Amino acid sequence: GENVEQHPSTLSVQEGDSAVIKCTYSDSASNYFPWYKQELGKRPQLIIDIRSNVGEKKDQRIAVTLNKTAKHFSLHITETQPEDSAVYFCAASVNTGGFKTIFGAGTRLFVKA
Amino acid sequence: DGGITQSPKYLFRKEGQNVTLSCEQNLNHDAMYWYRQDPGQGLRLIYYSQIVNDFQKGDIAEGYSVSREKKESFPLTVTSAQKNPTAFYLCASSKQVIETQYFGPGTRLLVL
Numbered sequence: 001g002e003n004v005e006q007h008p009s010t011l012s013v014q015e016g017d018s019a020v021i022k023c024t025y026s027d028s029a030s031n032y033f034p035w036y037k038q039e040l041g042k043r044p045q046l047i048i049d050i051r052s053n054v055g056e057k058k059d060q061r062i063a064v065t066l067n068k069t070a071k072h073f074s075l076h077i078t079e080t081q082p083e084d085s086a087v088y089f090c091a092a093s094v095n096t097g098g099f100k101t102i103f104g105a106g107t108r109l110f111v112k113a
Numbered sequence: 114d115g116g117i118t119q120s121p122k123y124l125f126r127k128e129g130q131n132v133t134l135s136c137e138q139n140l141n142h143d144a145m146y147w148y149r150q151d152p153g154q155g156l157r158l159i160y161y162s163q164i165v166n167d168f169q170k171g172d173i174a175e176g177y178s179v180s181r182e183k184k185e186s187f188p189l190t191v192t193s194a195q196k197n198p199t200a201f202y203l204c205a206s207s208k209q210v211i212e213t214q215y216f217g218p219g220t221r222l223l224v225l
């Protein structure tokens with residue numbers, strides 16, 4: 001079946017460093033790629049998303065890049081802060097012949113002060 | 114975080130019992146979704162609804178049922194056919210599918 005692989009599963013960085021999380025998807029029809037942040041015991045919240053007609057999108061310290069050929073997209077967080085510590089999920093979605101969305105297993109990010 | 118609510122926060126199910134999880138939104142969104150989250154895993158889609166009176170199965174619909182009689186409400190019933198129901202259940206809504214989803218606070222279902 002379709003799947004999304006997310007790496008690494010755990011990432012520890014020093015405050016102020018950059019963090020990169022990578023996802024690879026298998027369904028070439030996927031055309032919407034959101035990233036969610038989930039703090040412990042809380043609901044997931046969208047932090048950034050990208051559509052298949054765009055290669056890169058940036059919002060302040062957060063950026064996402066998409067390589068459709070390689071079926072690969074990445075989340076980049078610069079100047080990390082302790083409050084960035086959370087679990088981050090990627091997803092690949094499509095709405096052709098029915099809505100489908102597959103989530104990655106998540107990356108637990110620790111930002112050390 | 115307002116706009117989409119779920120109740121109860123915790124729910125206990127006895128063997129053979131059906132239980133219903135509530136999801137309500139006042140965001141005027143057409144699309145609503147139910148996800149299941151297990152420890153160390155990503156979210157998996159149970160059911161979704163693009164519009165009132167319509168809903169479709171997701172990847173793991175077996176043992177679950179839904180209804181969408183009102184735009185604001187999308188309840189999920191976990192039936193006795195679901196043999197491993199212990200999980201964190203998240204409801205979400207969006208203006209339309211393939212748009213930003215807003216999640217509720219979740220319901221944690223435990224089996225007695």
